[in-house]
Amino acid sequence: MDKRRCTILKSEELWNQAKQLFAGGVNSPVRASVKPYPFFTERGKGAYIYTVDGKKLIDYVLGYGPLILGHSPDSVKIKIAEQLEKGWLFGTPTELEIKLARKITSHIPSAQKVRFVNSGTEATMAAIRLARGYTNRNKILKFSGNYHGAHDYGLVEAGSAATEYNVATSKGVPYEIINTIEICEYNDIQCVDKKLRKEDIAAVIMEPVMGNAGVILPEREFLSGIRELTKSYNSLLIFDEVITGFRVSIGGAQSLYQIYPDITTLGKIIGGGLPIGAIVGKAEIIENFTPSGKVFNAGTFNAHPLSMVAGIATIEELEKEYPYIIANKAAKILVEEIERMIKIKHTINHISSMFQIFFGVDQVKNYSDAKRANKEYYMKLHEMLLKEEVFIPPSQYETIFTSASHTDDIINNTLNKLKKVIGE
Ligand code: PMP
Structure with a gap:
């Protein structure tokens, strides 16, 4: 039988069941x-x-960020196997x-104490409660297109799949909660200044580098300005480093930009591909979690x-x-070469091992810019690359990641495929 036809059927058949x-x-x-x-995945x-279906794809999604070493590295696999023996x-x-x-x-740098949870969603949910409990204020300031997980407190103008599926503000989030989010x-x-002056804000929560409306970099004065303003209005600053923690540098974005938040949320890489989240920060703040404090947090799987291993x-x-x-x-070479290959108007935002391509726009500095980009072109690129067995995220509002497994040969191979696809 035609092997290709036979293999295509397997994902399709599973999809019908799913x-x-x-x-x-x-x-x-x-x-x-x-x-x-x-496509359904068998192994990585x-x-x-x-x-x-028997295809071998070069993966630039990497589990949406955790797999900075690549799939199933032996160094991690051995430790998981050892722990399995112990329970x-x-x-x-x-x-x-x-x-x-x-x-x-x-x-x-800003982490003195830690609370482990099971996902980035749990981490930001707990961090927001912690900030509210610590400051005795209710309001939270967030940024359009930043994504902080799938709980009520972040699902207002949220990026990532919430934007992709046109539910940036999700149904089912009570109006009373939406009302607590600026x-x-x-x-x-200027907007941050105005909001902090006008409202009693418990915390500003932000991705110090955006990775959920594609990649968007912070202007230096933006980060330093927020740090100063939050201090002067006695609001807490929460860096959501679920993507950037241990990705943009071993010390995260805060280490790279030398701006230090009061609370940091982590996830993805710190669990090496297993479920994890963490809320870290000043000891005096983290101590407010139960049992030492009055902000409740608990978890069977914490x-x-x-x-951990x-x-x-x-x-x-x-x-x-x-x-x-x-x-x-790997990311630098890809970005430089893609810049050379694409002849139509576009921009690429890039930092360390994360980047995203936006077609039809000159610059992307915020969520509105990202939404102006031609996402149909991006999706075309995704589709054509997938046919060439290269997997980039199936959404404009995600990040293309590289890993320690993306060697020169693999990058050259990717570039050849890109040349073909972009040429077409
Ligand atoms: N914060 C950020 C910045 C994220 O990118 C994500 C997920 N991509 C989350 C929080 C939520 O993490 P999780 O999917 O592990 O719940």
Whole structure:
């Protein structure tokens, strides 16, 4: 039988089953954006995803950010396997959580104490409650197109899949909660000044580098201005470094820009590809979590042993620096070459091992700019690359990531495919 036809059927057949079981066929919306139906993955190794249809894709999605070393690196796999022998859930403290917390506090400049949770969503939800409890204020200031997870407190003008699926402000979020959220455009310091002056803001929460409306960089004065303003109005500053933590540098965006928030939320990379989130910050603030304080947080799976060992092993590799050298070089070459290849109006925003391409616009400094970009062109690029077995995110409002597994050969191979696709 024609092998190709036979293999195409496998994802299609699974997709037909998935549609009967899951809303929109998936368990996280962006996955449904691969058309005409998502490919199903069997395994991943290094820079590659292997689909059930027998395809080997060069992966620039990398689990939406956690896999900075690439898929199933041996250094992490061994540690997970060792932990499996010992057991994987105890409901008691373990030495592992101390080890991972020490790694985090040694690298993230503003991190003195840590609370581990299970996802970035949980981290920002808890961080917002913590800020409200600490300041005895209710209002939160966020930025259009920043995404802080799938809970009520962030789903107002949220980026990522919330934008892709036209629910930037989700149905089901009570009006009373929406009313506690103030919004500014990214890089608009005047707006922040005005809001802080006028409202009693508990905290400003922000992605210090945006990764959920494509990549958007902060202007220096924007970050430093927010730090000064939040201090002078006694509001807390929360950096949501779920993407940027251990990605843009080992100390996150705060280390790169040398702007230090009061609270930082982490996720993705610190769990080495296993579920994780963390709220870190000044000891005096983090101490307000139960049981030492009155801001409730708890979790059956908090500080899960498997996530702890995967996180420790991942950070141990990052400490050797080579992952950043390889991943950053890969992104730099791709960006430089793509700049050369694309002849129509476009802009590429890039930092370390993350970038995004926007067609039809000269610059993208905020969410409105990102939404003006021609996302049909971007999706065309995604589709054509997928045919060439290169996987970039199926949404304009996500980030293209590189990893320590994206070696020169793989980048050259990608460039050849890009040349063909962009030429067409
Ligand atoms: N914050 C940011 C900046 C994110 O990018 C994400 C997810 N992409 C989240 C929070 C939510 O994290 P999770 O998907 O692990 O809940």
